[in-house]
Amino acid sequence: MAKKKIQTVCGYSCSDCDHHGKECRGCPETKGIPFWTAFIGIDHCAIYDCCNNDRKFPHCGKCPDLMCNRFDRIRDTPGITEAEANATLAAMENELRSRK
Template identity: 40%
Template sequence: MKVISICGVDCTTCGEYGKTCNGCDAIKGKVFWAPYMELDCCPIYRCCKDEKKFEHCGKCSQLPCQLYIDTRDPSYSEEKHLEGVKERVKILKAL
């Protein structure tokens, strides 16, 4: 069964799912990679859940906003990142 994060990522495809993470809602956005970026929480989670009180980013009329586009896995090329943004937006709009 897929577990879709608030930003549209299928959590079950992540190597940390079931280990250090059970999805954004379960860990309140305190994703494993945040400390590497000197953050305590995912900025997308903070915006979506804490500030705007949305169920997920698909409920926001600004999707994909600049924060959504700027929050990127540094190992991805720009092209791969933008493809992922498109796919995640599509997933979220369908929820």
């Protein structure tokens, strides 16, 4: 049976993440403080904070500034190539635009 898709504010599915259920319960559960924040020295995810806490949107697909510079942190992921980052960002954007 396929995993249930866990929708996040940014368009990435926690259920697609290798860390979900191990090091992380997922963004909806952690309220924007997923496991990776500790590894990059931040308190919370800026995308989650902006979307849920500041703008009060259910997800970034509702935002007129969709794919703002907060998404650039994807490019800083260790071990990810520019092509992989672009593919990830494109998939996230497609997911969010489909939810509008």
